[in-house]
Amino acid sequence: MKLSTQPYKGARDFYPEDLSIRKYLFDVIRLVVESYGYEEYDAPLIEPIELYQAKSGSEIVADQTYRFLDRGNREVAIRPEMTPSVSRMVAARRQQLAYPLRWYSIPNLWRYERPQRGRFREHWQLNVDIFGIASIAAELELIQITDNILRAFGGKPTMFRIKINHRQLLNLLFTDYLGLNPMQSIAMASLIDRSQKMVRSEFIEQIDKILTADQKRKSTTEKLLNVINSDSLDKLPPLLKNSEPAKQLRQLIEACSELSIGNVDFSLSIVRGFDYYSGLVFELFDASVENSRSMLGGGRYDGLVGLFGVENVPTAGFGLGDATLINFLKLHGLMPDVESLTQIYIVVIGELTLEAMKTANTLRRAGLKVAVDLSSKKLGEQIKTAAKKGIRYVLIIGENEIKSQQFTFRDLIASNEVKLSLVKIEKLVKASTLK
Amino acid sequence: MKLSTQPYKGARDFYPEDLSIRKYLFDVIRLVVESYGYEEYDAPLIEPIELYQAKSGSEIVADQTYRFLDRGNREVAIRPEMTPSVSRMVAARRQQLAYPLRWYSIPNLWRYERPQRGRFREHWQLNVDIFGIASIAAELELIQITDNILRAFGGKPTMFRIKINHRQLLNLLFTDYLGLNPMQSIAMASLIDRSQKMVRSEFIEQIDKILTADQKRKSTTEKLLNVINSDSLDKLPPLLKNSEPAKQLRQLIEACSELSIGNVDFSLSIVRGFDYYSGLVFELFDASVENSRSMLGGGRYDGLVGLFGVENVPTAGFGLGDATLINFLKLHGLMPDVESLTQIYIVVIGELTLEAMKTANTLRRAGLKVAVDLSSKKLGEQIKTAAKKGIRYVLIIGENEIKSQQFTFRDLIASNEVKLSLVKIEKLVKASTLK
Numbered sequence: 001m002k003l004s005t006q007p008y009k010g011a012r013d014f015y016p017e018d019l020s021i022r023k024y025l026f027d028v029i030r031l032v033v034e035s036y037g038y039e040e041y042d043a044p045l046i047e048p049i050e051l052y053q054a055k056s057g058s059e060i061v062a063d064q065t066y067r068f069l070d071r072g073n074r075e076v077a078i079r080p081e082m083t084p085s086v087s088r089m090v091a092a093r094r095q096q097l098a099y100p101l102r103w104y105s106i107p108n109l110w111r112y113e114r115p116q117r118g119r120f121r122e123h124w125q126l127n128v129d130i131f132g133i134a135s136i137a138a139e140l141e142l143i144q145i146t147d148n149i150l151r152a153f154g155g156k157p158t159m160f161r162i163k164i165n166h167r168q169l170l171n172l173l174f175t176d177y178l179g180l181n182p183m184q185s186i187a188m189a190s191l192i193d194r195s196q197k198m199v200r201s202e203f204i205e206q207i208d209k210i211l212t213a214d215q216k217r218k219s220t221t222e223k224l225l226n227v228i229n230s231d232s233l234d235k236l237p238p239l240l241k242n243s244e245p246a247k248q249l250r251q252l253i254e255a256c257s258e259l260s261i262g263n264v265d266f267s268l269s270i271v272r273g274f275d276y277y278s279g280l281v282f283e284l285f286d287a288s289v290e291n292s293r294s295m296l297g298g299g300r301y302d303g304l305v306g307l308f309g310v311e312n313v314p315t316a317g318f319g320l321g322d323a324t325l326i327n328f329l330k331l332h333g334l335m336p337d338v339e340s341l342t343q344i345y346i347v348v349i350g351e352l353t354l355e356a357m358k359t360a361n362t363l364r365r366a367g368l369k370v371a372v373d374l375s376s377k378k379l380g381e382q383i384k385t386a387a388k389k390g391i392r393y394v395l396i397i398g399e400n401e402i403k404s405q406q407f408t409f410r411d412l413i414a415s416n417e418v419k420l421s422l423v424k425i426e427k428l429v430k431a432s433t434l435k
Numbered sequence: 436m437k438l439s440t441q442p443y444k445g446a447r448d449f450y451p452e453d454l455s456i457r458k459y460l461f462d463v464i465r466l467v468v469e470s471y472g473y474e475e476y477d478a479p480l481i482e483p484i485e486l487y488q489a490k491s492g493s494e495i496v497a498d499q500t501y502r503f504l505d506r507g508n509r510e511v512a513i514r515p516e517m518t519p520s521v522s523r524m525v526a527a528r529r530q531q532l533a534y535p536l537r538w539y540s541i542p543n544l545w546r547y548e549r550p551q552r553g554r555f556r557e558h559w560q561l562n563v564d565i566f567g568i569a570s571i572a573a574e575l576e577l578i579q580i581t582d583n584i585l586r587a588f589g590g591k592p593t594m595f596r597i598k599i600n601h602r603q604l605l606n607l608l609f610t611d612y613l614g615l616n617p618m619q620s621i622a623m624a625s626l627i628d629r630s631q632k633m634v635r636s637e638f639i640e641q642i643d644k645i646l647t648a649d650q651k652r653k654s655t656t657e658k659l660l661n662v663i664n665s666d667s668l669d670k671l672p673p674l675l676k677n678s679e680p681a682k683q684l685r686q687l688i689e690a691c692s693e694l695s696i697g698n699v700d701f702s703l704s705i706v707r708g709f710d711y712y713s714g715l716v717f718e719l720f721d722a723s724v725e726n727s728r729s730m731l732g733g734g735r736y737d738g739l740v741g742l743f744g745v746e747n748v749p750t751a752g753f754g755l756g757d758a759t760l761i762n763f764l765k766l767h768g769l770m771p772d773v774e775s776l777t778q779i780y781i782v783v784i785g786e787l788t789l790e791a792m793k794t795a796n797t798l799r800r801a802g803l804k805v806a807v808d809l810s811s812k813k814l815g816e817q818i819k820t821a822a823k824k825g826i827r828y829v830l831i832i833g834e835n836e837i838k839s840q841q842f843t844f845r846d847l848i849a850s851n852e853v854k855l856s857l858v859k860i861e862k863l864v865k866a867s868t869l870k
Binding site: 002003004005006007008009011012013014015016019020022023034035036037039040041042043044045046047048050051054066068069070071072074076078088089091092093098099100102103108110112122130132133135137138140141144255258259307308309310340341342345353354357358360361364368369370371372373374375376384385388389391 | 437438439440441442443444446447448449450451454455457458469470471472474475476477478479480481482483485486489501503504505506507509511513523524526527528533534535537538543545547557565567568570572573575576579690693694742743744775776777780788789792793795796799803804805806807808809810811819820823824826
């Protein structure tokens, strides 16, 4: 039987040149989040299904989880998100941990979705969470980090926008302003969350499906349409404009501005898919119309740790996926070139493998990354291999080189060749790497 | 409903202090393998079950895989090992890749086993493979890397031993020397692989179950017992001693010795669990009797890439798990102390969060890792938090500090406190980190 060489549908093979990009992305991100005092954690790939049923939102658990019975008949799922796991870990040590707790993680997550551009069944997601801070200082820090990450990749403030909203402002809108009942409010939130993928007529049709005949007679549809696309807190009806959530949103925008983050806007249409958000929510958008999907989302979810039978811990956090970030960087010309990590390729003439290995070890002890060919192919073939691998320097070892300890050393970029001692080779390669 | 705070059975939560150990381990390992020119790759967590059925060995697929039907009715498994995936990836680009190809990966792997000391259902495993080299230069390099990894952690040659064997020598033993048929050979290999967990009487009983009455009459059991524990190639029966595999084993031991790796021994009892090994095999053992399990195993598996319908590629590789490595390091006192990455903790007196954030940003731009407390707790409480997190330096911000730009700066290790400008604080912290 011939086996397929294709990866599982919707998942990606990461050849070294692909993985070097993912590593570059998350190395940059690690530097930023650690500069804010965040520490990395990890959790098992598999959790009991109850963990996600508790709060993830029904669509994800019912339609998108990879769930199965293990050999001990436990119903489990491959994690579709990290927030339930991190909440569980905090709850397990609720008393011992020192707050504010700043944690981050870069898990791979799995969702059974139709694969499409920038959307895979397996993706990697930065998760940044701060536990123990009830004030908006937590959200302020998270937005700073978001801004800082994009700038660390060379992003300019004109390339992206951060949109913020407040779940309690939405609650006031649904309950007090529009008079919806709790079930209608949930349906309306979910509809607004999906509304950016719809044309206006479809959106209106869906609204009308949620409302009662009586509500429609009272022009509830029109009232909703008039406010929902608002990007100004001051133009909201007084009931909303003067509310406590609106005050928090204003404070947050002002504080961002104080910290030189000018591209933060209010938008009543930001909802976030997960049921557990309880306060401020925010999303990051590419300013380019070619990439309209949300790149990053987060907010406050104060009630999740308490689900594990301990006292609640105020919490805010966000998630940023690798695929959407790569789309952003590509669109704005911010993707770096990939270079080989290996610095020297040793080409061996004749039966000198052991001598070549000893020479390589000398260079390695000096801190260099060195590969030995080992193939016993012809000289020209071995040099071609080095070029194909993108390795800049080739060191040629033959009988004469071993005797004289002067090695033929070729620079494949500059296309020149010299005879050098190992000490000089070491100096030359280190100097070129520093540039 | 109250949810459990426990991780899935046999899997581990990695709190930051736990993850920092795993990261330290694999950072050290990355440096070593990259110094030999190896490049990191990754593959999807999930593969079709056929990939493992083809070659992993029946016990793993039948009893230990996490397998299930996905929502599209494909039968899949969470990877129990990485070798089938990497073989698939090489096969997919058989023609384009430049050989020798040196690849490594550090995947998490899942096996449904009874959890016990140093054995988890989820573990991380370094996989190092070299493709395209048919000579024992490949195995020689892999053994060098193994030795180099342990030395990089501070291991001494007296703390570990590398045992080598050859699958074709075992074939000669089973077929030509003992006269077993192919089915008996497979059963005997599997038995020898498990024999270290058995007492001698049980081992003999199991041998007798495999042999026919006729074979037992011909003293096959005694012949096997006489050679199987051999650790000397020269004491083997002539049929084995003078064979080509024995010659390769001698060459490898001599070459290791040339490269100053003296603790490599022949052992006829090394088999390796996977069916795909085709030539030299090796395992790494802790020299301490307290930790008798194999820490690392590998060998040559030339036939795996060819299963994907392309020409075969000679291949050798090994795997090293995190849990067994940690056991080794702990037993020999080689585990490092964990330190907080965060360098400065900013403690805030009064309503100065924004000012504290600005001060933190100044220090971050200078390359420092800085956390701001944000809790509005009392001064003493905030300092206690810093101590609990293991952060050495505390910077106190109050009205006076902002006005004078001279900050109260406390060293929690030296227990002293001074007033300093931000520039001086930056210099002091950087100097202390260099030490």
